[in-house]
Amino acid sequence: MPELPEVETVKNALAPHLEGQFIKSISFYTERLRQFLDVDLFNKAFSGKQITRLKRRSKYLIFEFDHQKWILSHLGMTGSWRLCPAREERKKHEHISILLEDGKDLRYCDPRRFGEFRIISAPTNRDNDPQALAHLGPEPFDEAYSQAYLWNLSRNKTKPVKNFIMDPKTVCGIGNIYASETLFRCGVSPLRKAQKLKKKDCLNLVVESQKVLKSAIAAGGTTIIDFQAPDGSEGWFHQELNVYGRTGEKCHVCDKLIKRVVQAGRSSFYCPGCQK
Numbered sequence: 001m002p003e004l005p006e007v008e009t010v011k012n013a014l015a016p017h018l019e020g021q022f023i024k025s026i027s028f029y030t031e032r033l034r035q036f037l038d039v040d041l042f043n044k045a046f047s048g049k050q051i052t053r054l055k056r057r058s059k060y061l062i063f064e065f066d067h068q069k070w071i072l073s074h075l076g077m078t079g080s081w082r083l084c085p086a087r088e089e090r091k092k093h094e095h096i097s098i099l100l101e102d103g104k105d106l107r108y109c110d111p112r113r114f115g116e117f118r119i120i121s122a123p124t125n126r127d128n129d130p131q132a133l134a135h136l137g138p139e140p141f142d143e144a145y146s147q148a149y150l151w152n153l154s155r156n157k158t159k160p161v162k163n164f165i166m167d168p169k170t171v172c173g174i175g176n177i178y179a180s181e182t183l184f185r186c187g188v189s190p191l192r193k194a195q196k197l198k199k200k201d202c203l204n205l206v207v208e209s210q211k212v213l214k215s216a217i218a219a220g221g222t223t224i225i226d227f228q229a230p231d232g233s234e235g236w237f238h239q240e241l242n243v244y245g246r247t248g249e250k251c252h253v254c255d256k257l258i259k260r261v262v263q264a265g266r267s268s269f270y271c272p273g274c275q276k
């Protein structure tokens, strides 16, 4: 599943090609992704309109325009965007085509079709979140995501710390891989209750999650999640993984064997020697 670093990579690759471009037309080759796709509604709102900015918030891509309607895109489990010449033949599972005025075509491919592509209302103040995303907590690189913030928020939370830091209401974009890797670096077991975090743990969580995400963004995301950047290159973050996907292998630090548990339906990986 594409996580924050993958979506950031997509945004960084596409933004220079899209910002300032005018949309000629939008076509759909499926009736629905997560929502029903109304081709007339989209063309009425966006044909002839200029994309002013492509932004990432959490795992969403936001296509901003100079009027009251914006587009929200979420890659779901298997979604990807790519830019190609308009004459290029459409590939299997390419469900959306956005024809641009410069003759390029922005294509959305999504074999499992869990992605989102929908019209949202722009906020009155363009630097604020649109209403559709008002439920999200801070971005991992915001000042608001701090030791004090995590400490206060975790005091009455009895859920495991892994689920706590993966909750987008706590902080956005710490997906499954990054949560396991961050907790390893902090020496915190994914099973520990969030309210049992010490102040020092909260600081470590902020610092280490930022480091993990930064190196993943620099590497262009991980490949184990079936992700390809829009230029076709593959990320190589998987080479740096300490616990994720390493069940039964030796810990790089203490030689104990890495364990796997399932939490909230997702696999967690940890070292019973290094993480308490």
Ligand SMILES: [Zn+2]
Binding pocket: 251, 252, 253, 254, 255, 256, 271, 272, 273, 274, 275
């Ligand atoms: Zn260990």
